[in-house]
Amino acid sequence: MNLVIEKQKLGTSVGDHVYEIIKKNIINLNMPPGSRVSEKEVSDLLNVSRTPVREAFIKLSKEQLIYAVPQKGTYISHIDLEAVEDARFIRECLEKTVISMATESFPEDLIYVLEDNFKRQKQAIKQKKFYDFLMLDEDFHRTIFVGVNKGSVWSYIEQINTHYKRVRMLTLIADVNWLGLVDQHMHILKSIKNQDHELGQEVISTHIKKLITEQEELKTRYPQYFKID
Amino acid sequence: MNLVIEKQKLGTSVGDHVYEIIKKNIINLNMPPGSRVSEKEVSDLLNVSRTPVREAFIKLSKEQLIYAVPQKGTYISHIDLEAVEDARFIRECLEKTVISMATESFPEDLIYVLEDNFKRQKQAIKQKKFYDFLMLDEDFHRTIFVGVNKGSVWSYIEQINTHYKRVRMLTLIADVNWLGLVDQHMHILKSIKNQDHELGQEVISTHIKKLITEQEELKTRYPQYFKID
DNA sequence: ACATATTAACTGGTATGGTAGTATGGTATT
DNA sequence: AATACCATACTACCATACCAGTTAATATGT
Numbered sequence A, B: 001m002n003l004v005i006e007k008q009k010l011g012t013s014v015g016d017h018v019y020e021i022i023k024k025n026i027i028n029l030n031m032p033p034g035s036r037v038s039e040k041e042v043s044d045l046l047n048v049s050r051t052p053v054r055e056a057f058i059k060l061s062k063e064q065l066i067y068a069v070p071q072k073g074t075y076i077s078h079i080d081l082e083a084v085e086d087a088r089f090i091r092e093c094l095e096k097t098v099i100s101m102a103t104e105s106f107p108e109d110l111i112y113v114l115e116d117n118f119k120r121q122k123q124a125i126k127q128k129k130f131y132d133f134l135m136l137d138e139d140f141h142r143t144i145f146v147g148v149n150k151g152s153v154w155s156y157i158e159q160i161n162t163h164y165k166r167v168r169m170l171t172l173i174a175d176v177n178w179l180g181l182v183d184q185h186m187h188i189l190k191s192i193k194n195q196d197h198e199l200g201q202e203v204i205s206t207h208i209k210k211l212i213t214e215q216e217e218l219k220t221r222y223p224q225y226f227k228i229d
Numbered sequence C: 001a002c003a004t005a006t007t008a009a010c011t012g013g014t015a016t017g018g019t020a021g022t023a024t025g026g027t028a029t030t
Numbered sequence D: 001a002a003t004a005c006c007a008t009a010c011t012a013c014c015a016t017a018c019c020a021g022t023t024a025a026t027a028t029g030t
Helices: A014-027 A039-046 A049-062 A081-102 A107-128 A132-149 A151-160 A162-173 A177-195 A197-210 A215-221 B013-027 B039-046 B050-062 B081-102 B107-126 B131-149 B151-160 B161-176 B178-193 B198-213 B213-219
Strands: A066-069 A073-076 B066-069 B073-076
Touching: A014 A039, A014 A049, A039 A049, A049 A066, A049 A162, A049 A177, A049 B050, A049 B073, A073 A081, A081 A132, A081 A151, A081 A162, A081 A177, A081 A197, A081 A215, A081 B050, A081 B081, A081 B151, A107 A132, A107 A177, A132 A162, A132 A177, A151 A162, A151 B081, A162 A215, A177 A197, A177 A215, A215 B081, B013 B039, B013 B161, B050 B066, B081 B131, B081 B151, B081 B161, B081 B198, B081 B213, B107 B131, B107 B178, B107 B198, B131 B151, B131 B161, B178 B198
Parallel strands: none
Antiparallel strands: A066 A073, B066 B073
């Protein structure tokens, strides 16, 4: 086990800190799906007691990122393609509506934020900073939700999105058509600016669908990461 | 504090059991919003140690049903009308799509389940068993999701729905036009049976909106239960 | 009588020890 | 050689003890 650790943020409990660390290490696949992780192991690594680790485990298991078998062990959940499909379904439903609202009216200052974000997306791709790109991508979509006053809805999506995020991390590793994504973001941005309702609806569907096309390929390439059904 | 307690289900941990008990007592407003609840108090009441109680509290706070202030106390969250609106928004988005799918094709055996459920709804109303009605109502909607293979999506909704559920419990207490709800369920059922896409879309919007019309009235009637914004 | 200091009784957060169930590897038995 | 058995070393789960803040009632000084 080799955790990526960062400093504890002020005003947070040890339990919160452990939670953040583990979650990050799961999503970036540093803790691979199916692998084992024990309270004691983590508590030794982070030099804390087992209690806050347990607290973190409880939260993570509620997000289905890990699962515990009593008196046996705790394991990183395999990527569940059904959960990914659910996340996609939910996102498409919600984001279609949100884009529809955004193409009707959208605060000007946030358009600037989107444009700035978009520029940095292109930079990130050019410099092959893929993790940064993923973060920018998330910000991009969140900003759209915020613009139509549905920021909290996005935070719900993020909770459901965890399995999906790991798939995206895999596509990152496996190298994918990033420019296509940037191109679609450009169209989304354009549809909001020009209040082009049609374009918005069209692009958002293909956008979200695109992100899951490579799933089957990934499953054959990294079978050990995926849940068997 | 006066908890409604039920027997522990087999195969569950003490922590799970405590979680279920508290959650139920919050949703049925037996533990009123804003009131205080301490780990020690609950652990004494249920004759368990603080650890499983703490486990339950962690889960509940992740669902925003309670919040803890370190070294001060833990409190039942006030009903957050913003969260309710979010839940409504999400439900309307998702359920519209799901009904749309259901009006295209729906397994016959589940139609029978819906019809049976519908009959029992009418009975429940007649006998004024409102809590039973709420449960039947949930089953009704869940069955529709299951019918189009989106059962797991419904379970996500349930997680978001918690604040909303308390509002519904309030409307139950405050006595409301239940027959209207039954009537709408009848229309939903009909739209699925007759594959009437138009009717389905129309009724689901009004159905979900209806459930929140009384909110403002409730807020003036039970101001202490609601979050001030 | 009033303002201020003190303390005692709480709280949630953390550490640790004990318990029961599970996997494993070695040993004795067949 | 194969199998049954048992010791051991894990695990998550639960109980308990301690810690560090918060609060409110009490004591104290003016």
